[in-house]
Amino acid sequence: MSLLNGFAQKQANGLNYYESGTGNTLILLHGLPENATLWRNIASTLAAHSHVIIPDLPGSGDSPLPDGPLTIESMATAVNGLLQTLQITDCMLVGHSMGGYVAMAMLEAQPDLFHCIAMVHSTAKADSDEKKEQRQKAVQLIRNGGKDEYLKASTEKLFATAFRKAHPKVYEEQLERSKAMPAEHLALYNEALAARPDRTLLLSQSKVPFQWILGDADEIIPLDDVLSQVALAEMAFLSLYKDVGHLSMIEVPERLAADLTRFSGFCSRR
Numbered sequence: 001m002s003l004l005n006g007f008a009q010k011q012a013n014g015l016n017y018y019e020s021g022t023g024n025t026l027i028l029l030h031g032l033p034e035n036a037t038l039w040r041n042i043a044s045t046l047a048a049h050s051h052v053i054i055p056d057l058p059g060s061g062d063s064p065l066p067d068g069p070l071t072i073e074s075m076a077t078a079v080n081g082l083l084q085t086l087q088i089t090d091c092m093l094v095g096h097s098m099g100g101y102v103a104m105a106m107l108e109a110q111p112d113l114f115h116c117i118a119m120v121h122s123t124a125k126a127d128s129d130e131k132k133e134q135r136q137k138a139v140q141l142i143r144n145g146g147k148d149e150y151l152k153a154s155t156e157k158l159f160a161t162a163f164r165k166a167h168p169k170v171y172e173e174q175l176e177r178s179k180a181m182p183a184e185h186l187a188l189y190n191e192a193l194a195a196r197p198d199r200t201l202l203l204s205q206s207k208v209p210f211q212w213i214l215g216d217a218d219e220i221i222p223l224d225d226v227l228s229q230v231a232l233a234e235m236a237f238l239s240l241y242k243d244v245g246h247l248s249m250i251e252v253p254e255r256l257a258a259d260l261t262r263f264s265g266f267c268s269r270r
Helices: 043-047 072-085 098-109 129-143 147-156 161-166 168-178 183-195 200-205 223-230 253-269
Strands: 008-012 015-020 025-029 051-055 091-096 114-120 210-215 236-241
Touching: 015 043, 015 072, 025 043, 025 072, 025 098, 043 051, 043 253, 051 072, 072 098, 072 183, 091 098, 091 253, 098 114, 098 183, 098 200, 114 253, 129 147, 129 183, 147 168, 147 183, 161 168, 210 223, 210 253, 223 236, 236 253
Parallel strands: 025 051, 025 091, 091 114, 114 210, 210 236
Antiparallel strands: 008 015, 015 051
């Protein structure tokens, strides 16, 4: 039985993925420590207007780790390979957090395959030295048996404080969901995120429109860093969500679905 209502669960190119709908193709890429079901609150709404494909990135959900190193580039190669297998030659990428890093790597590798990119609480920048140090400490903690401690601290930062206090059950459910990921996978992901290169130059080199979805209460992605990137693209759309943290697909799913649908419609008419 599919974990996403109305979606068929399939496997190809070493990835598990979910598929539904017809029309312009949208590829939804999840963040860490998530899987394809991150998009459960908006998937059906998007599929009512588009052909939607939602993969479990390598090492998440029902997709195994890659045979080689787990990197942003190896994840991008896997998803690009999936699109090639499915004979998809034109689509919109929607990347949340880590999924946005993967989307940028996919665009860099296959610039003619994508007609627009939506960066949902994500950035084209590399980690700062301070953030890399934090990730290394997280890796050590996780590998020393501190997986639950790491997840508790990181999950608290995913939601706007006001939302988390008003919806404690949603927070607890998110925390429990995250515990399904094996500790070593969490460690490998953190190492992959710390090692990713800066891709801000790609924003100005690419001709595709970019959409930026930001939350002014996001503790994961620095707002000022992303705002400085918006003007780099030839064409950019910005939605700033007030009192929203890192998970707009859970905090304000209707608004996110509407913004993504409008952007997809604009891109399809170009």
